[in-house]
Amino acid sequence: MCGITGVIYTDPSRSVDNRLIEDMCSVIHHRGPDEWGMWTKGPVGIGMKRLRIIDLSGGAQPISSANGSVRIVFNGEIYNYLDWRTDLANKGYKFKTQSDTETILHLYDAFGEDCVQHLRGMFAFAIWDGGSRKLFIARDRFGKKPLHYLHDESKIVFGSEIKSILRHPDVRTEVHRPAIINYMTYGYTPDPYTMFQGIYKLPPGHTLTWQDGKIDIRQYWDICFEPENPAREDAFYIDETDRLLHESVKIRMISDVPLGAFLSGGIDSSLVVAMMARQSTNPVKTFSIGFDDGHYNELPYARMVANKYNTDHHEEIVRPDAEAVVSDLLNVFDEPFGDSSAIPTYYVSRLARRHVTVALSGDGGDEIFAGYDRYLDTRLSSYTDHIPKAIRQRVFGKMADLLPEGFYGRNSLRYLSLDVDRRYAGKAYDRLSDWYRTKFSDNLIDMIGSEGPDPALRQYLSSVKALDAVTRRQYLDIKRYLPGDILTKVDRTSMLVSLESRAPFLDHILAEFAATIPAGLKVKNRSLKHVLKVLARKYLPSELIARPKMGFAVPVAKWINNEWHEMSHELVLGKRALERDNFNPSYLRRILIEHNSGRRNHSGAIWKLMVLEMWYRSFID
Numbered sequence: 001m002c003g004i005t006g007v008i009y010t011d012p013s014r015s016v017d018n019r020l021i022e023d024m025c026s027v028i029h030h031r032g033p034d035e036w037g038m039w040t041k042g043p044v045g046i047g048m049k050r051l052r053i054i055d056l057s058g059g060a061q062p063i064s065s066a067n068g069s070v071r072i073v074f075n076g077e078i079y080n081y082l083d084w085r086t087d088l089a090n091k092g093y094k095f096k097t098q099s100d101t102e103t104i105l106h107l108y109d110a111f112g113e114d115c116v117q118h119l120r121g122m123f124a125f126a127i128w129d130g131g132s133r134k135l136f137i138a139r140d141r142f143g144k145k146p147l148h149y150l151h152d153e154s155k156i157v158f159g160s161e162i163k164s165i166l167r168h169p170d171v172r173t174e175v176h177r178p179a180i181i182n183y184m185t186y187g188y189t190p191d192p193y194t195m196f197q198g199i200y201k202l203p204p205g206h207t208l209t210w211q212d213g214k215i216d217i218r219q220y221w222d223i224c225f226e227p228e229n230p231a232r233e234d235a236f237y238i239d240e241t242d243r244l245l246h247e248s249v250k251i252r253m254i255s256d257v258p259l260g261a262f263l264s265g266g267i268d269s270s271l272v273v274a275m276m277a278r279q280s281t282n283p284v285k286t287f288s289i290g291f292d293d294g295h296y297n298e299l300p301y302a303r304m305v306a307n308k309y310n311t312d313h314h315e316e317i318v319r320p321d322a323e324a325v326v327s328d329l330l331n332v333f334d335e336p337f338g339d340s341s342a343i344p345t346y347y348v349s350r351l352a353r354r355h356v357t358v359a360l361s362g363d364g365g366d367e368i369f370a371g372y373d374r375y376l377d378t379r380l381s382s383y384t385d386h387i388p389k390a391i392r393q394r395v396f397g398k399m400a401d402l403l404p405e406g407f408y409g410r411n412s413l414r415y416l417s418l419d420v421d422r423r424y425a426g427k428a429y430d431r432l433s434d435w436y437r438t439k440f441s442d443n444l445i446d447m448i449g450s451e452g453p454d455p456a457l458r459q460y461l462s463s464v465k466a467l468d469a470v471t472r473r474q475y476l477d478i479k480r481y482l483p484g485d486i487l488t489k490v491d492r493t494s495m496l497v498s499l500e501s502r503a504p505f506l507d508h509i510l511a512e513f514a515a516t517i518p519a520g521l522k523v524k525n526r527s528l529k530h531v532l533k534v535l536a537r538k539y540l541p542s543e544l545i546a547r548p549k550m551g552f553a554v555p556v557a558k559w560i561n562n563e564w565h566e567m568s569h570e571l572v573l574g575k576r577a578l579e580r581d582n583f584n585p586s587y588l589r590r591i592l593i594e595h596n597s598g599r600r601n602h603s604g605a606i607w608k609l610m611v612l613e614m615w616y617r618s619f620i621d
Contacts, residue, residue, distance in 0.1 A: 002061070003031030003495075004073040004147075005159040006046035006126055007168065008135050010213035016045030024164040025049050030332070031075070031160060031495045037061045039071055044128055048073040051498055053358060056256050059099030065109065066094065069130040072108075074101040075160055076123035076145045077502065079251040084118065101125075108136070113207060116220050120251075120509065122502070124202075126158060135210040141221045142364070142506045143191075143204030143483030146491055150199045156210045161492075162334035165199055166619075174198070175620060177444060180582050181436065181453040184608055185426075187338030188484040190454060195335040195615070204483045221508070223478055223515055225464065225471050231518045238534050240513060241369075245535075248507035249275040249360065257357040260285030262348055262501075263313070265301030267529065267536050267544060268362025268371070272504055274539040276360065277309035286311040287352040287359065289318050289344055291555060304541045316351045318344055318554070326614070332496045336615040338608035339485050340556045346493040353497040363486055364505035367477045368514045370522040371529035375470045377420065384416050393417050420469045421461045424476065439587045468519040557603035561596055568592070568606055571613040580616065583609075 005024040007016050021038045025047040029036075032049030039046055039062045048061045054077070062071045078084075081100035084107060089095065093106045100121075107115035108127055113136055122144035126137045137158055139147045149158040150165050159165045166173060174197040179189045191201040202208055205221040249272055253259060261273050263286040276284045286306050290299035299315055306313035329342055352359045366372050377385075384392060396417035403410040415423055437445060457480070464475045487503075494501040504510070517531060524530040536545045560568050571577060572588050588609070591602040 002051055002073075002075040003028035003049045003160040003164070004046070004075050004124065004126055005048070005157075005164040006044075006073065006128075006135075007155060007157050008045075008128070008210060009043035009155045010153065012043050014043050016040045016043060018045075020168065021045045021047040024159065024167045027163045027167060028159070028161050030498055033498050035060060037073075039064075041130075044130075046071065046073050046126060046128060048075070051357070051500060052257070053077065053500055054099055054254075054256055058097040059101060061101060063097065063099070063102050063105055065105060070105065070108065070127060071130075072101060072105045072125055072127045074104060074123065074125040076121060076125070076140065077252075077500070078103060078119050078121040078123065079254065079507075080118075080120040113209065113218075114220075116207060120507070122506075124160060133211065136207065137202065137210075138207040138220075139202045139204055141205045141223075141508045142478070142487065142511075144487050144491065144503060144506060146488065147202045148194065148199055149202060149208065151210070151215050152198070153213060156215065161332075162194060162196060162199055163331075166196075166334075171199075172197075173620060175616075177582070178447050178453060180444060180612070181440060181448065183336050183338065183612065184439070184605070185453070186480070186484060187604075187608055188488060189335055190456070190480055190484050223475070223511060225467055225475060225515045227518045228516050231521075234521055237517050237521055238531055241510075241517075241531050242535055242538075244507070244510040244513055245271065245504065246275050246279070248504040248510050250279050251507075252360055252502040252504050253279065255358050258285070258355065259358040259360070260287060260312075260352055260356040261360040262286075262352065262362070263288045263302045263305060263311070264362065265298035265303075265305065265544065266362060267532055267540070268365030268505060270301075270305045270362070270540050270544055271365075271532065271535060272360050272362050273305055273311065274309060275504075277311065283310055283312045285352075285355055286313045287315075287348055287355075288313070289316045289348045289351065291318055301544050301547070304543060308541060314351060314355065316347060318347050326611075327618070328496065329493065330611065330614050330618055332492045333488070334619070336608070336612045337488065337492075338604070338611055339489055340554050340603075340607050342489045342493055343554050345489055346496060349494040349499050349501070350497045353499040356499070358500045358502060359494070360502050360504060361490065362505065363490055363501075363503040364482065364511075365532060366529070367474060367482050367486075368505050368511050369517075369529045369532050370470055370474055371532070372473075372477070373528065374424065375473050375523065375528060376526060377423065377469070378415075381416055381423075385420075389419060421465075421472065424469075424473050425457055425461065439584055441581045441583055443581050444583075470519055470523050556607050557595070557601050560603055560606055561598075564610075565596070568610055571610040572606060574613075576617070576621075577609075577613045582612075 018040055025036050028049050032051040034050050034052040036049045037060055046062055062073050064071045078100040081103040084103050088106045095102055107118055116138045123140045124145035124147040128135055146160055148162050157165045157168050165171055176195055176197040179193050179195045183189050189195050191203045206217055206219050209216045261276055261284055263269050263273050273286055288299055288302035290297040396413045400410050400413035460476055460479050464472045490501050521530055533545055578585055591605055594600040595602040
């Protein structure tokens with residue numbers, strides 16, 4: 001695991017200064033503290049920071065082709081590289097190292113830009129092809145590894161983290177203010193945008209080619225939900241999921257450094273640990289965190305799995321002193337990131353890093369196998385949906401409009417008036433509805449186009465409109481929530497402590513098979529993630545399967561009213577925050593009053609506002 005960065009100038013007479021690449025690498029030292037490397041020649045400069053996982057002594061980067069015309073910097077792990085290494089060697093390719101990085105370089109020589117189609121793993125890499133004077137960068141299918149870029153007429157600058165790009169002296173730290181609306185809606189800025197003007201994320205499953213000052217972005221992969229017709233017996237899908245998940249776990253246990261697993265006590269991480277234990281000759285190292293507040297504490301369930309498989313188990317209790325790590329988290333995300341579960345994710349990563357360098361996780365299980373409660377509409381809506389849509393909108397929608405903002409029952413009426421896609425997408429689907437105008441300043445609203453802040457959302461839903469509601473919601477989460485929230489959170493918090501995280505559920509071969517599972521087997525009798533629950537009965541204690549889903553949360557609502565009370569008021573309603581003219585002050589006052597009084601829980605919105613203001617002060621002011 002590494003961090004990569006680079007600069008290429010359009011003007012061939014302009015030279016990249018070695019000190020610039022050194023500086024761009026230094027700010028991502030946490031991503032690769034073991035060694036660093038760079039290469040510059042005229043208008044081209046690339047660099048990387050390396051966390052040694054495979055080929056500890058011989059995998060230094062950048063790696064060059066035999067004639068030195070092609071060079072690569074790479075962040076990630078390729079799990080099928082040994083198979084390709086054998087195949088390429090048989091075709092006459094010579095290898096100087098034992099690393100997966102060199103395999104990508106030879107695949108590029110053999111297949112060109114289609115090399116990405118042959119990679120099984122997580123990756124973000126950049127290849128400079130000197131013969132063609134071309135930069136080729138790519139990001140893995142689900143977006144497990146990040147890649148950002150800035151492009152203008154004079155240059156392209158790229159980096160694993162935005163902070164590397166910001167080190168370039170010609171790059172201005174200017175806020176892309178329309179992104180604030182998406183941030184408050186999602187808790188993150190969806191790709192391809194960032195909170196910085198002119199800096200973009202390369203979307204998952206995409207490549208970018210820069211040549212002669214122009215860029216070409218292409219999508220090379222997307223998950224395709226195509227249930228088999230006719231469907232096979234249920235046992236086939238369950239057995240094949242079992243086989244592929246075992247295989248996915250096995251290939252992610254390849255490492256030249258100590259390896260373990262996050263263990264939350266939920267089905268997904270517990271299945272990963274179970275399958276690791278079944279394929280390991282030594283006790284698996286497992287890591288869990290908990291809270292004094294029993295509503296958020298899953299340690300007893302994690303211990304059940306640890307005891308069943310006799311793991312080398314480690315635990316830690318998170319106290320309300322999490323405020324002490326907020327500034328570190330803010331700096332590693334570069335953008336405002338409003339998911340407070342980044343706090344416990346950081347703590348469990350820090351705990352794991354004391355013992356291992358690589359940790360497997362259960363991330364992706366809910367998106368791939370349909371595990372979120374929100375995939376199911378309410379029982380009431382199953383009855384009201386029989387009412388024609390136009391009548392629902394007039395009756396329930398009109399009733400909701402007559403009630404004041406914040407009134408109990410208003411959101412439920414609004415929910416019943418919407419179709420299934422708009423229910424799931426929520427406010428992000430609407431084109432600047434009253435919801436936006438109540439919360440944001442007129443100045444900010446005026447900056448948004450008529451399509452609204454996230455027009456791609458409707459395009460995603462329209463592309464799968466022929467499928468069932470659960471599958472459409474899975475697809476939307478894979479395109480938005482998974483890369484924007486879950487994978488960003490895990491990458492940044494684990495890399496902050498120089499820990500590599502691997503996600504077996506996000507193996508694309510397993511995911512492509514899961515996409516063929518019939519909807520009635522993914523969710524059966526309103527039981528979510530049915531296939532994995534059947535597997536869980538085979539491998540896990542029964543207490544884990546029937547219990548309610550908790551999620552990886554922290555008691556932020558309680559902390560805002562106690563330990564963080566003064567800080568939250570100053571960050572949300574302080575003079576500096578109000579002068580930015582992003583929000584309606586009456587809205588800010590209302591949610592703080594309602595939350596502090598216990599009338600309503602606005603912790604999600606308040607936390608996002610706090611993080612946004614801290615980001616302004618750290619990166620903009």
